[in-house]
Amino acid sequence: MTPKGSRGGRRWIVQEPAAPGVAEGLAAGLGVDLVAARVFAARGVDASFFAVSAADLHDPSSILGIDKALARLQAARSAKEHIRLVTDYDVDGTTSCLILHAALDRLGGAKVTYHLPNRFKEGYGLSLYAVNTAAADGVTLIVTADIGVRDHATVSHAKSLGIDVIVVDHHLPAGESVPTDAVAVLCPPQAGCAYPNKALAACGVSFKLASALLANDARRDEILNSMLKLAAIGTVADVVDLANAENRAMVTLGLRALNRGPHSPGLTELLKVAGAVSGEITSETLGWRIGPRINAAGRLADAKVVVDLVRERDVNVARGQAERLNELNRERQDIQEELVDAVLARIPEPLPSFLVLAGTEEEGFHRGVVGIVAAKIRERVNRPVAIVAILGEMATGSVRSVPNVHATHALDAAKHLLHRHGGHAAAAGFTVSTVDLPALGEALAAYVNEHGGEDVLVAEEWVDVVLDPRDVSVRLIQDLARLEPTGKGNEPVHVVVRGVPEDIGVMKEKHLRFKLGNLRCVWWGAADRLDWLTGATEVLGKLSINSYNGRTDPQLMVDDVR
Template identity: 30%
Template structure:
């Protein structure tokens, strides 16, 4: 594990923030690292306001999109709201369809089948629209590369509006409107919205035309916050505002479908991390194990009893998903060993009967074991389909682009992508991908890194410090939970391994020269017990957390790593 201490910002700036906000130097450092330079910016950071959201009409083609939807509404056209089968897609479809249903009954949702249609816009979906008299498809979280398919729809008399956040190719589809802040000709100020976020900007634009206020749209923000967490987009700028208010909805008045999920777990206040690990996997499980339309049904249901019934079915899918992902991960790890590929710079594995719905999760699991760019393939019709995952700092999308001679189709982001190829090209692709990564990756990126925000002493950790630290949330990419380092730490003699398999470490810690004691818990760090035993000094990296036990709440450290 590499420890990297982030550079300290300008001391003068830290001093100014300390004075302006009446906070200590560590908290001022954390703010400066997040690009905050004055009181006003800090106020916006700690107290996001809905008026901080940008005018949706700054997005290229937004006026065209709204005008076309208004025409469809006034002429009673049938509108098909189409989206991908993952959390971002299903939440986006739920959001837009629910909003449109306040204006018309002529709305239907369509989620492609992961197994028969694959990712994104499908010919099958377009045929469904044409055969059922839909004259407008609004595609969410997909479509920016669907040039031939949009042209096919146009020939059938079906118009397209595309709301996507993936990188476009050189040519855009010939749609009525293409809403994508990553278009080179789009001057929208914030580029990192997820698909559901772009769906929200669309309904914000429509509401503005109707004379409604953004406050009227707050009930939709539980969906947006769920998508922001699940899609691992940066939680800064506009995403921070949307996530902040979305979490408030989740924790106070969530829609029946999300409440039904929350009824299955014992958790009073949810953070973005809880959304990622509790809500998102269950929504995702529908598209992975059965059909993404089940997730839309859950998220748009208004009847509490029905929502609970849907949530129970989806939870069963999630349990099946867990079993499948565990088994496939074991088989993939065995394959790496059988082929003697432990020392490669990439992981590329394939088995034809692996469940297509969980290969993305398996790819993430494999990167936890062998920290390197990873692809997991399975059979999909007469093609092979893969999910790709990267390591921090390495752009897997660019690496795939360099191997495009062997690929039929691919799309995605810097850290996650999907692709298909012909079975005959598998071995050639596997070698080309290894060669490309070998040529382009900085070897140090193959060692997991912990980025440390600041070095502090235990004396700095006070209830006031933690109270302000909590207000840095919601945490996520671009605003991660602050990580601290402390040196000259000792175990007071109570350190021990805990957990059913004794794989975790728990210790009461103190620092040389102080009498302050604080409990630390290190998940998966049971093997470090020897480093802290016999009153040997050590240094540790950790985040600060709260622990409630028998009605008493105290501060504790969540230990990330320990070194002698």
């Protein structure tokens, strides 16, 4: 199929098939549908890809700085010091906090407390407030997770107050240094680190430190297996590379443990409110059901709520905490939906190459949801988007970018205008003086124009296979699910199904439903695209199984048409 545009303005590119005979061999060896085998073969997947085990988890001893970290933690335990965990307020940070707290609590000796920065009072990173509060509380050792590697000045401030800092992180742009005043920095991407997996999430690095701390524990394997539940949630939610063998193993083993159980009362109640059914939990469950609920606490209230919930041992208390978390997530959804509508109404014509839209919190530009809204708008406009909450003389924004524009590099090009910024290729955040917002928009657009302009703003959708509706079956979908866990680097299977949409209808005034032959199709949030179905002959989306009233039928979750 020749790449060409779609109604969504995307370029569809069909994966080239593997050499003759490869798919047939996989179908026979794995016992899967030939169409599924063709998908596997075209992706370059062989039988070893599916043979995931604990042997895929690397020895943590090659992480640069881990010996110093272990020695300092042992000294803190021996001297009964006060250790404080200071971690980010997102899913990666909260799961890191839970993993490290469980390991240190298991070892005993030291007093261990935790602090998760308040998004609204402290912002992102290791703040002066967190360090000064720790000093006032008699803390002598801070262990960060998912923050700290770029907080050189704050780490130095902690040292001046007599507080040692161990940094556990994974955010380190190429060429940047780590805080020299830290006792140890555990960050696989740093120069000189021989650890083979540079793509660990912070919860993965935290798991590695926990693994080393528990090296002599008689129950080590059992405890680590339970910790993998948290590492799986954090790894999927932080959108790190799932083609990476170790990341894939962490998530696979964590999913097995989540589906097998049993769980602590706190985790049990979190799974319940997320609608995560034992035996049916997948990477999609982690990314779309559990992750958003954890994030809701840090977006609207205090991420400490999540750590308290998962650590809770009283089932009744845990149930109330989980219901509160669920309420926060519903509130987040309402705020997000209203802001998406408001932003869509403000989109200018012609579109700039980098869209920057700002408003006050009174106008609905809530700091806690600007990142999610930026992602939603990016899907609509196929270009980098910054949504900015104005707070008087200062403004805080979140960027969500497209594959060919590096979000942090774009902000680097405008750093003369920014008070603070950071992130990675797909997502970043920043603080800017409100008066400089127009100049920031111009600088970011100039960056895109200098690095390819409109040519890099055409969204591409890779298609695994083109099907007739009659090719789709429950068995095929079950066979394709063997690619789990899916995510960045190991994307969910995208198919194009050929046919003319029939039996078209609108659901709840927001969504579209229709059929291709006997195949049920659902297009979430696309009621305003009803006219796109006129004349459409090809539909792109992801296959899933619809279970209702004891029936299981295949369905297509639609992303685009042409």
